[in-house]
Amino acid sequence: MRIITGSARGIALKTLEGERTRPTAEKVKEAIFSALQFDLEGRTFLDLFAGSGQMGLEALSRGAVRAVFIDEGRDAMEIIKENAKKTGFFEKSHFLVSDYRNYLRKAAGRETFDIVFIDPPYAERIAADAMLRVIAAGMAKHGTLFVLESEEEDVLAGVVREDLVLQKAKKYGRTYVHIYRYVKEKDDE
Template identity: 45%
Template sequence: MRVISGERKGTKIKAVPGDNTRPTTDKVKESLFNVIGPYFNGGRALDLFAGSGGLGIEALSRGCEEAVFVDQHFKAVQTIKENLMTTRLVERSRVLKKDVSVALTELASETPFKLIFLDPPYAKERLVEHVTYIEQHDMLTDNGVIVCEHGSEIELPDRIGRLEVVKRMRYSTVISITLYEFMELEEEA
């Protein structure tokens, strides 16, 4: 695995040891960032179920000013911290060893995020619940994107509150990504 583009392009990052995580492949990561915006001018990223931290690190490399990484597993948190050291992005990052629901509750009062990545273990998906919480607590900026990586057999709803699906991408029989953004105001009337 490596950083695909931006200021840390080409830097290798480690995967979490063991079989408990499945990192987003470089091919999927490159395709995803081509869709959500190849580069960013500031903003905050939130990498939930962060694993190795690859998505949040990619967002930082491409111009996000800060990223918060959340994972409840010790090996994942240790790997994220090592990858942040390797990429020299420690000062622009915060790593929380917490359950995602607990972290969302704690982060709800902070400045909203421009990018929110949700990549839970497929057997433990509670994506609708997490996206609903994010929407209800205004944790996403008006021009922000929620990226949900999930099993291809899962079909997420077209709308969750004021959020709507703007793109669905299927990468294999196993991996799909659904993107949510706030719907246009004209459509709410």
């Protein structure tokens, strides 16, 4: 696993071995960042379920100004910090060991993000819940992009939201990637 391009191009990243950590496949990561390439420069990035931190670090390598890494595993967070130091992005990063629900409840309204990457353990099927909780916590603004990685073909099945516009949906093996743009109502701002 490595940084694909940008200022930290080619730097190898460590990952945590185990069943709960499933790093995003290189092919999927390349496709996601190809779709985001014009939306990264100068942006803030929230990496929920961060694992090794590779997605937030890739965003920083491509011009994001800040990344927040959330993972409930202490071992995973140590790997993320090590990877952030190795890539030179430690100072542009914020790290928190927390369950996503607790983090969103405690951080509600304190910060908004331009891009939110959500890749929970597939078996939990909570990608949509996490996205909706980010919105409910007031941490999305008009234009925020949500990138959801899951094994669900219709990640928002049964949920009707006029404020979420599907930008892209693609299948890679058993993995589905959905990119939604949050379109906040003017009255809500």
